Amino acid sequence: MRGERRPSFRSLIRRFVLIAVALVLLPYLLILVYALPFTRPVSTMMLSELALFRGYDRRWVSLDDISPHLVRSVMMSEDGQFCSHGGVDWTQMRGVVEDALDGEATRGASTIPMQTAKNLFLWNGRSFIRKGLELPLAIGADFVWSKRRMMEVYLNIAEWGPGIYGAEAAAQHHFKVPASKLSARQAALLAVSLPNPITRVASKPGRGLQRLAGVIERRARNSGDYIKCIYG
Template structure:
């Protein structure tokens, strides 16, 4: 008599769930890496741009290479958003430590995001102020800095940053607020655009409030004495 074939026991439900979760986690971890490799050659969309498109809201973005963005704007944005852009590896740990100390002291932390961290948020995360998103920005910023050149990071950031509802990237912002291309922005206009970034919905570079004008004036003065904050980008690429 032939021995009856033993029936294989079904895989326990807990094991199947664990295997599925590990697979999903692997995809979540790998996806930003794959997308970043793609973004090294392809102009990306930000998560907010995608959300607006999916929900039927207008999106205006005209991609321009970094050499078609005036150095005035490049310098103003770096001075305003991340003065150590060329020195850090995606995260400014001294700034992060200062904000953690404020938090531990019961004060409200603010700032500490580098341009690379902001790009990580724009490409992969969501808007809003919460510590979960901030924590996710750190490894994503390291990953971006490891894969992309500083030139490409700045180029993408300037092309996906929000400058107003539905207005993304410096070319769309320049055309909207000043009626000219990003290559022809003056020092004053560049400073107004750069200082609008922390609050693009409330700050209109074409009709700046007195407070906005003051911030732009400070930015312009700092940019003039900041030295070569674009040292990691060769002069031929600017």
């Protein structure tokens, strides 16, 4: 039609910037929403399963309905300083940066809040962009949520196999028991499979995975003050 004006290039850029800003700010709004105890967050991986028409198994349970064996094992395996840091373990992070600057192989320094932020709002894979987005989200979530809420969310969105998310679905899938009834060894096996649950199958552990589980089981048994923010 005559007189109809097409959006100018500047207008398109402005819209793009506004959308980008909204996408960056949305996770911080969701952090506030997810602080409410009745909310049941879903991860970007779960959303991708739905987008690909694959579906997934996730059965939300409260932290009180998850075996303390699993809570202790996951903490001692994934983030031993969970109760004492503010979302990021800066001592570990500094070591990773120094190793990278020296050209050495870097070790993992992701805390449970960082993994939770990544799972909820970001994507898998290593990149400085993702890590740059992940750090403030982890700090923000750790500031807003209690440690118990953080652990509850993490254990309900963690991946434990193809299409298997959360402690309840994992316990039922791998060991045919509810999450509340996991034994110390079962919990340790689930914990050590977290870094790569596709190749590390908790219900079919090889000798190496059994050995790792034994180490984590002993650490969990002696966790003491390390878990005071959950069971203090």
